[in-house]
Amino acid sequence: xxxxxxxxxxxxxxxxxxxxxxxxxxxxxxxxxxxxxxxxxxxxxxxxxxxxxxxxxxxxxxxxxxxxxxxxxxxxxxxxxxxxxxxxxxxxxxxxxxxxxxxxxxxxxxxxxxxxxxxxxxxxxxxxxxxxxxxxxxxxxxxxxxxxxxxxxxxxxxxxxxxxxxxxxxxxxxxxxxxxxxxxxxxxxxxxxxxxxxxxxxxxxxxxxxxxxxxxxxxxxxxxxxxxxxxxxxxxxxxxxxxxxxxxxxxxxxxxxxxxxxxxxxxxxxxxxxxxxxxxxxxxxxxxxxxxxxxxxxxxxxxxxxxxxxxxxxxxxxxxxxxxxxxxxxxxxxxxxxxxxxxxxxxxxxxxxxxxxxxxxxxxxxxxxxxxxxxxxxxxxxxxxxxxxxxxxxxxxxxxxxxxxxxxxxxxxxxxx
Numbered sequence: 001x002x003x004x005x006x007x008x009x010x011x012x013x014x015x016x017x018x019x020x021x022x023x024x025x026x027x028x029x030x031x032x033x034x035x036x037x038x039x040x041x042x043x044x045x046x047x048x049x050x051x052x053x054x055x056x057x058x059x060x061x062x063x064x065x066x067x068x069x070x071x072x073x074x075x076x077x078x079x080x081x082x083x084x085x086x087x088x089x090x091x092x093x094x095x096x097x098x099x100x101x102x103x104x105x106x107x108x109x110x111x112x113x114x115x116x117x118x119x120x121x122x123x124x125x126x127x128x129x130x131x132x133x134x135x136x137x138x139x140x141x142x143x144x145x146x147x148x149x150x151x152x153x154x155x156x157x158x159x160x161x162x163x164x165x166x167x168x169x170x171x172x173x174x175x176x177x178x179x180x181x182x183x184x185x186x187x188x189x190x191x192x193x194x195x196x197x198x199x200x201x202x203x204x205x206x207x208x209x210x211x212x213x214x215x216x217x218x219x220x221x222x223x224x225x226x227x228x229x230x231x232x233x234x235x236x237x238x239x240x241x242x243x244x245x246x247x248x249x250x251x252x253x254x255x256x257x258x259x260x261x262x263x264x265x266x267x268x269x270x271x272x273x274x275x276x277x278x279x280x281x282x283x284x285x286x287x288x289x290x291x292x293x294x295x296x297x298x299x300x301x302x303x304x305x306x307x308x309x310x311x312x313x314x315x316x317x318x319x320x321x322x323x324x325x326x327x328x329x330x331x332x333x334x335x336x337x338x339x340x341x342x343x344x345x346x347x348x349x350x351x352x353x354x355x356x357x358x359x360x361x362x363x364x365x366x367x368x369x370x371x372x373x374x375x376x377x378x379x380x381x382x383x384x385x386x387x388x389x390x391x392x393x394x395x396x397x398x399x400x401x402x403x404x405x406x407x408x409x410x411x412x413x414x415x416x417x
Contacts, residue, residue, distance in 0.1 A: 019064050020087050022080045023072070025057035026320050031393040034075040035060065036402040037134035042068055043109035043409055051315065051410070053307040054101040055094050058318025058403075061087065061103075075135075076393075094307075102307040104315065110220070110408040111153065112138040115146070115211075115227075116160035119183055124386050126224060126374045127158045130401045133389040143191045146207045151214040155408045159227035161330070161373065164208050164234040165282060166201025166243050169226065169330070173278040176246075199248040201241070208234045215266075216363030222404040225329040228369035229285040232265040233273070244277045266367055267358060271338050280330065286371075288332040293352050295378055298326030300333075300349045300356040313346050315410060316359060316368060316403050321396040326356070329373030334358065347400075357400060368404050375401075 023035050039060045042049050050061040062068055064081065072079045082090075094101035114128055118140065131138050138158075141150055151157065163169040168188075171181055185200075192203035208231060215221050223231060233242075240259040244252050252275055253259065262269045274281045281289055302322045305313040324347065326333075333354035339345065340360075347357030359368045375397025376387050392398065 019084050020082050021062045021064055021068055021072070022082050022087075022090075023060040023062065024078060024080065025059045025318065027057070027394075028078060029057070029320065029394065030078045031076045032320065032399055033130065033134050033389060033393055033395065033402065035077045036399075036406060037136050038062075038068065038071055038075065038077050039106070039406060040109055040134070040136045041071065043106060049106045051104045051106055051318075051406070052090070052094060052101065053104055053311060053314045053318065055090065057320040058315075061090075097308075100304075100307050102311060102314070104311055104410050106406065106409040108409055110155035110405070112136065112156045112158070112405065113141045113145075113151070113154040114138050114158045114160060115142060115162065116140050117142050117184065117187070119180070119187065124374070125160045126387075126398065127222070127401050128160070129374075129387060129389060130398050131405065134402060136405060143188075143203060143207050144194070146210045147191075147195050147203075149210075151210060151219065152217075154219070156220045156222070156405065157211065157214060159211070159221065159223035159231065161225045162227040162230065163282075164204045164227070164230040165237070166199065166204045166234075167247050167277070167282070168200070170277070170280050170282065173280070199243070201243045201248050205234055205238055209238075212362070215365035215367055218364040220365060220404075220408045221367040222370070222401075223367070224370045224401075225373045226282070226331045228371065229268065229271075229331050229334070230282055232268045232285070233271075233282055235264040235266070236260040236262055236268075236271075238264060242273060242275060244275065246277055265340070266360060266362055267340060267343050267369060268334070268338050269340050282331075285334055285338055286331040287335055287352070287354050288328060288330070291332070291352060291354065293326070293349065293354075295326075298349075298378075299323050300326055300347045300354070302347045302357070303345070305346075311410075312366070312407075313344055313359060315407055316400070317346055317357075318403050319396050319399050320394070324356075324396050324400070325375070325378075327372040327375050327377065327397065328379045329371065331371055333371040334369075370400060370404075 042062045047063050052059045188200045197203045240256045241253045242256045268285050271283045271285045273283050302317045307314045333356045336353045336355050344359045345355045348355045356371045376392045
């Protein structure tokens with residue numbers, strides 16, 4: 001017993017003297033996803049941590065803390081206790097001009113909001129699954145909170161699988177008689193009336209304007225699947241009715257296509273609307289129905305950015321793999337020719353002409369769009385079971401989501417491309 005106690009004391013004393021915990025994020029890491037939660041909790045405790053861009057997959061360095069070490073052990077996160085000399089050696093190595101790596105300080109845990117309906121939907125959201133698994137706290141907000149000005153309370157906003165055009169997700173043909181569809185439609189109409197709008201589409205446009213202003217004022221927005229292209233479509237169609245009679249009680253403007261204002265969008269230009277209410281598609285931005293990529297060949301490549309000159313995309317692309325398995329969604333990927341020239345493409349299938357992962361600035365803030373629904377479920381259908389992330393601890397696709405969550409913690413001066 002004395003020997004065990006002596007060993008524990010010696011290890012603790014050595015750990016305190018060592019001063020730092022290195023969490024490698026290369027292939028040696030046993031649980032990449034929970035590692036982000038460890039880093040987030042360290043920030044919540046007021047610690048300044050370092051994100052070593054391009055060093056062993058984008059590793060984290062935390063001040064040594066017995067509680068943090070215990071958290072790693074309990075969550076199955078691989079770590080190394082390193083002395084000050086070892087840390088200085090690592091920092092000196094990545095500072096060399098010929099080494100594509102850098103160190104970024106993470107200073108404050110971002111306060112996170114997820115835009116999602118309060119009612120249970122018959123599908124899951126990859127971002128909320130990732131944060132729940134990593135034990136990163138977040139608040140759920142929806143139209144009422146947005147309209148009431150609550151976004152100013154948050155640093156980071158995720159847009160859940162959503163249709164901002166007011167067409168109820170284009171689920172009319174197959175699901176209009178389902179209870180969940182009717183409940184959602186009734187709830188949206190009630191909220192629209194609460195804020196003085198006669199149509200769901202008008203409410204959604206007002207919500208989009210609020211979110212746009214949140215980004216312009218310095219917020220960080222991350223969206224996946226249909227929330228990406230419908231957000232931009234709503235911005236372009238702000239002054240025109242693109243919804244058919246079953247969605248808002250009157251026909252769409254027959255000249256809607258010609259009235260779109262692409263100058264208002266974040267990411268896309270020159271797209272053509274799909275206005276048939278029975279077609280499960282919003283526009284030709286998405287490639288789901290036209291792509292010729294089979295499941296076995298469905299991969300996209302992350303771009304290799306300069307950590308020292310392009311820290312933002314480097315942070316967002318940190319990974320232990322640069323070839324990511326593709327996955328589908330209502331919006332799977334974006335037709336490259338319809339992306340604005342000032343948008344940064346971070347992941348693409350070049351042969352297919354598809355962009356999968358894109359990023360840009362708007363005002364003082366930034367946004368990222370990620371096509372597809374669930375990185376570990378190739379084709380997630382309505383009603384499918386929840387993805388068990390304990391089976392995907394080293395998911396490269398889910399890491400891209402979690403990179404975006406930690407991104408706002410970096411020093412503001414580094415948020416530029």
